[in-house]
């Protein structure tokens with residue numbers, strides 16, 4: 001075994017895993033859309049790591065900005081002002097929806113959501129927090145309680161967290177004719193739930209603007225505006241978690257821009273610095289910013305608005321602009337959409353493909369008619385999805401999965417040539433996936 005892997009496994013605890021049978025790829029180098037392992041094998045990074053390396057690996061301007069900052073002023077506490085702290089906040093606010101006014105910087109996404117929960121409670125004086133099933137909002141206690149899937153369980157229970165069912169037409173019990181019909185149905189359920197939980201008790205409704213890890217669930221037209229209207233009607237804060245969907249991923253600075261809706265609070269992380277160093281934050285509306293003019297913002301972090309994070313954020317946001325990456329995400333997204341449609345047409349194990357910008361998912365099913373998922377919910381005893389990821393990895397295509405869903409979300413810098421080459425690999429591996437998925441259903445029906 002590789003010496004590095006051996007030492008890694010001896011001393012590191014790896015996230016979300018039983019440790020005994022792990023075999024982490026040892027990565028030694030990365031550049032653009034590629035990463036290399038110890039043996040020199042090159043992979044397409046088709047999930048941008050954890051959907052955060054939007055500008056790709058090894059970007060020289062961001063590296064230089066961090067190097068310069070560490071020499072100039074590595075750290076100063078959050079009570080002080082400094083040039084990069086001021087400029088990073090201004091740049092974030094400038095690309096956010098028009099009603100947004102100020103930023104509270106955190107270290108990453110979970111912390112951003114923790115602080116958004118507190119801000120919504122401080123502003124409204126209410127306690128309950130709504131969030132959707134089939135969502136991921138982070139692993140700390142509050143963020144995990146927002147999370148609408150089993151990764152929440154070790155952090156439960158905390159009172160006051162209420163889950164609702166968000167739109168997911170493919171798995172709905174009703175065959176909706178239009179997106180509006182879909183939105184109306186789910187909005188009517190949400191309205192009832194608000195009424196029965198007591199609107200005066202509800203501080204905020206959290207949602208991922210486009211659900212990420214749980215399968216790229218793109219809200220139907222009318223949903224975002226409908227949630228905005230419910231929040232206005234009942235004085236509830238509308239909070240969009242853009243940790244994964246923000247920073248160009250969907251072809252807009254923030255995914256909520258796709259529906260021209262202005263939330264009260266946006267949380268972000270990942271693509272603001274693309275992992276060169278870590279940073280997250282909470283952007284608040286002008287009205288919330290004014291609230292805190294004379295009310296204490298009762299929160300804080302030693303590393304809030306860390307100068308290194310702020311310097312990286314400035315260079316990263318400049319990179320999005322200089323390389324026109326937001327428009328590029330839309331352009332390359334159109335090509336990705338074409339390739340995914342081909343995959344759907346070619347492979348009977350694909351139940352649905354979903355794509356917005358360079359954010360996409362492929363649902364693997366045993367049977368297109370019944371839509372039965374390749375692996376039952378919450379279980380994959382034979383490690384079938386892991387096997388599929390391994391087949392992709394062996395061909396040089398790295399990504400991850402959730403339940404029966406494969407995520408494809410490459411860096412926004414990917415060229416048409418690179419995207420086509422990577423999707424050729426995907427298409428090739430899908431022939432083997434077809435036989436796994438279809439054989440399985442045969443075995444089970446004859447048993």
Ligand code: PLP
Pocket residue numbers: 050108109110111113136137138139208212213241242243244245269270280
């Ligand atoms: N929110 C969303 C939508 C995410 O996808 C994630 C992480 O994947 C988080 C929050 C948590 O962010 P972090 O892991 O930086 O704490």
